[in-house]
Amino acid sequence: MLKRVLIANRGEIALRVLRACREMGIETVAAYSTPDAEALHVQLATQAVCIGPARAADSYLNQTALLAAAKATGCDGVHPGYGFLSENPDFADACAAAGLAFIGPSGDTIRKAGSKSAARDIMRSAGVPVPPGSNGPVSSVEDALSAAEAVGYPVLLKASAGGGGRGIRRCDGPADLPSAYAEARAEARACFGDDEMYLEKLVLRPRHIEFQILADRQGHVIHLGDRDCSVQRRNQKLIEEAPARCLTPALRGEMGEAAVRAARAVGYEGAGTVEFLLDGDGQHFYFMEINTRIQVEHGITELITGVDLVREQLRVASGLPLELTQEEVRLTGHAMECRVNAEDPEKGFQPCPGKVAFLHFPGGNGVRVDSCLYGGCTLPPYYDSLAAKLMVHAPTRLEAIRKMRRCLEEFALEGFPTNAELSYQILYHPIFVRGGCTTAFLDEHLPELLDFNRRVRESEGQS
Amino acid sequence: MNSIFAKRRSRLLAMKSLRDNYVPGDKLVTCPHCGQESQRKQVAQSLSVCPKCGYHFPVGAYYRLSMVLDPGSFRELHEKYPAGDPLSFPGYREKLESCQRKTGLTEAAVTAVGAIGGRKCVVGVLDNRFLMGSMSAAVGEKITLAIEYAGKNKLPLILFCASGGARMQEGILSLMQMAKTSAALARFSEKGLLYISVLTDPTTGGVTASFASLGDIILAEPGALIGFAGPRVIQQTIGETLPEGFQRAEFQMEHGFVDAVVPRGEMRDALSRLLRLHERGGRP
Numbered sequence: 001m002l003k004r005v006l007i008a009n010r011g012e013i014a015l016r017v018l019r020a021c022r023e024m025g026i027e028t029v030a031a032y033s034t035p036d037a038e039a040l041h042v043q044l045a046t047q048a049v050c051i052g053p054a055r056a057a058d059s060y061l062n063q064t065a066l067l068a069a070a071k072a073t074g075c076d077g078v079h080p081g082y083g084f085l086s087e088n089p090d091f092a093d094a095c096a097a098a099g100l101a102f103i104g105p106s107g108d109t110i111r112k113a114g115s116k117s118a119a120r121d122i123m124r125s126a127g128v129p130v131p132p133g134s135n136g137p138v139s140s141v142e143d144a145l146s147a148a149e150a151v152g153y154p155v156l157l158k159a160s161a162g163g164g165g166r167g168i169r170r171c172d173g174p175a176d177l178p179s180a181y182a183e184a185r186a187e188a189r190a191c192f193g194d195d196e197m198y199l200e201k202l203v204l205r206p207r208h209i210e211f212q213i214l215a216d217r218q219g220h221v222i223h224l225g226d227r228d229c230s231v232q233r234r235n236q237k238l239i240e241e242a243p244a245r246c247l248t249p250a251l252r253g254e255m256g257e258a259a260v261r262a263a264r265a266v267g268y269e270g271a272g273t274v275e276f277l278l279d280g281d282g283q284h285f286y287f288m289e290i291n292t293r294i295q296v297e298h299g300i301t302e303l304i305t306g307v308d309l310v311r312e313q314l315r316v317a318s319g320l321p322l323e324l325t326q327e328e329v330r331l332t333g334h335a336m337e338c339r340v341n342a343e344d345p346e347k348g349f350q351p352c353p354g355k356v357a358f359l360h361f362p363g364g365n366g367v368r369v370d371s372c373l374y375g376g377c378t379l380p381p382y383y384d385s386l387a388a389k390l391m392v393h394a395p396t397r398l399e400a401i402r403k404m405r406r407c408l409e410e411f412a413l414e415g416f417p418t419n420a421e422l423s424y425q426i427l428y429h430p431i432f433v434r435g436g437c438t439t440a441f442l443d444e445h446l447p448e449l450l451d452f453n454r455r456v457r458e459s460e461g462q463s
Numbered sequence: 464m465n466s467i468f469a470k471r472r473s474r475l476l477a478m479k480s481l482r483d484n485y486v487p488g489d490k491l492v493t494c495p496h497c498g499q500e501s502q503r504k505q506v507a508q509s510l511s512v513c514p515k516c517g518y519h520f521p522v523g524a525y526y527r528l529s530m531v532l533d534p535g536s537f538r539e540l541h542e543k544y545p546a547g548d549p550l551s552f553p554g555y556r557e558k559l560e561s562c563q564r565k566t567g568l569t570e571a572a573v574t575a576v577g578a579i580g581g582r583k584c585v586v587g588v589l590d591n592r593f594l595m596g597s598m599s600a601a602v603g604e605k606i607t608l609a610i611e612y613a614g615k616n617k618l619p620l621i622l623f624c625a626s627g628g629a630r631m632q633e634g635i636l637s638l639m640q641m642a643k644t645s646a647a648l649a650r651f652s653e654k655g656l657l658y659i660s661v662l663t664d665p666t667t668g669g670v671t672a673s674f675a676s677l678g679d680i681i682l683a684e685p686g687a688l689i690g691f692a693g694p695r696v697i698q699q700t701i702g703e704t705l706p707e708g709f710q711r712a713e714f715q716m717e718h719g720f721v722d723a724v725v726p727r728g729e730m731r732d733a734l735s736r737l738l739r740l741h742e743r744g745g746r747p
Contacts, residue, residue: 281561281564282564283560358467360467360468408475409471409472409475410468412467412468412471414467421474421475421478424475424478425478425482428478428479428482428483429482452478452481452482453478455481456474456477456478456481459477460474460477
């Protein structure tokens with residue numbers, strides 16, 4: 001078993017990892033940047049090391065500094081969390097070379113899963129359905145045009161190295177393709193340093209369904225059910241739920257098996273997520289990508305399965321087998337998560353972090369809050385704006401929705417605006433309540449929801 | 464500091480009330496009968512009845528149950544009973560699946576145990592959004608199971624019929640359901656139990672020729688088309704113009720086929736009264 005783990009991340013996930021380590025008797029070393037010196041995980045860790053200034057490239061993305069910190073503090077493992085270096089194959093390799101256990105899959109696996117066009121080919125040969133598209137990367141506009149002609153518009157141009165919604169452009173016809181190709185390519189080069197592009201058919205009005213997988217070094221691969229993350233804006237998820245309402249048990253089984261096959265195909269190890277698109281009529285599903293890390297929304301899977309995913313990650317990284325088999329996985333009830341971000345929906349979701357003047361988290365039966373905030377702390381503006389994750393667990397979906405509404409009513413944060421009120425409104429939206437959300441839902445209904453926000457604010461101003 | 468929660472609460476409540484009063488999409492509904500437009504909200508409040516002319520819009524099975532059953536008494540029977548495709552009829556499986564997705568039902572029939580005015584009963588509903596509420600082997604079986612359940616537990620039975628007839632895609636197997644349901648009802652009747660049949664728009668074909676017409680009491684919704692063959696077919700066959708309102712609920716009542724025409728708003732009270740009167744099998 002690992003003895004001491006360096007947490008190469010910040011915010012809520014650093015705290016999540018720290019908590020799991022504490023419960024397992026593993027010592028923790030928090031690697032932090034200067035603005036995070038007062039962060040909760042830094043204060044709770046066994047030991048803390050400052051690894052650089054605010055800019056992520058100098059601190060949380062600085063591999064040399066992180067490895068040096070791990071060596072200096074005598075760590076035997078590194079947990080990358082999500083974002084930052086979590087899906088960087090070179091970092092995984094560097095950790096392995098330095099004799100540290102990288103808590104996640106090997107560099108090779110990340111490379112296989114990370115290059116989207118390579119992953120497509122692997123999945124196709126493993127018998128996992130992929131959306132129709134170009135065979136391998138497209139290297140020029142002419143290539144892209146002919147590939148798009150073959151699969152039919154609308155199509156998506158994607159960066160092979162892409163993620164987080166960047167390096168992706170939609171084209172509805174041959175006219176927009178050349179400019180979209182140039183834009184996406186430039187963006188990919190700027191964001192990922194790699195401008196290889198590929199093309200696939202756009203699935204209209206899809207649902208975003210993902211399966212949590214767990215794999216150990218002994219060759220066991222299981223899935224822990226699905227999550228529906230269709231409520232998203234520009235590929236940033238807002239509300240997630242598990243299990244997905246739109247799946248029949250038969251389809252859930254089929255997709256789960258496909259997810260396990262996908263994980264086996266890349267030689268997976270640890271906790272990961274296989275993302276699928278489910279098309280509008282809820283019949284056909286397509287492999288989208290494998291996320292080779294713990295995800296923000298892992299908590300809802302923990303709630304419905306009772307499995308501690310970070311604990312399993314740490315066990316697998318220590319060389320231990322999984323604690324349960326596929327047959328022992330039971331999905332009970334319904335869980336839902338709302339991400340509370342420090343951003344102002346009325347100002348185009350502009351991030352607006354600041355100092356927390358007053359803070360109250362909801363509680364009670366079936367409620368879980370993961371957050372790095374505490375009263376009086378300051379959320380630094382340099383990193384992502386996730387402030388808290390509110391999660392609820394109830395026997396049925398409707399009860400979960402009611403519980404979440406109650407939680408959002410109780411939740412109080414003074415100091416900066418958040419998207420909590422927007423989430424509250426979504427929880428009352430008839431389409432959401434009916435479970436009919438596709439990924440287009442939020443974009444289509446945002447003006448209507450924001451209009452409510454504005455009217456409430458105006459009436460408050462008058463009174 | 465103390466007002467933080469109160470302020471937040473009032474803001475969220477204000478948002479909720481905006482949401483509650485918000486009607487998405489078309490605010491107006493056009494009635495196919497009188498052609499007049501009415502507020503969607505008003506139509507919903509009057510149980511999907513046109514406020515201008517009294518036209519009864521078709522409603523879904525679960526909504527129908529929620530209109531007549533006491534709140535909280537609903538318990539569905541055999542909800543997982545699967546639809547079949549015994550003849551592997553071309554295109555039928557796809558049709559079934561698209562209907563299942565659209566309506567959220569597994570088959571055209573929903574059966575449940577519930578209470579009306581505090582009196583326990585078994586209620587079955589055919590949903591005409593599901594392949595015109597046509598009777599398949601699964602529908603027949605679900606209805607029969609509901610009849611048998613009511614018989615076993617000595618409960619009154621109410622069936623809301625709305626059907627285009629037997630389901631063609633299942634051929635003779637769906638026709639056989641006529642005999643099966645009729646036989647089950649005969650056994651039910653021998654036990655001296657009450658069966659109320661409520662005919663809604665449209666009740667035709669094999670359903671009329673079997674359980675819809677076998678009620679001890681037959682009620683109908685205003686304007687419902689009730690018959691075996693439809694008016695167009697009859698007109699073509701006999702080559703005569705049919706009288707106005709032919710085969711409508713009111714016409715059928717005048718001719719003794721239907722006992723009473725009950726508007727949707729009064730259905731619950733009417734059923735409750737009938738159940739009370741027949742509480743002890745009609746004995747005083």
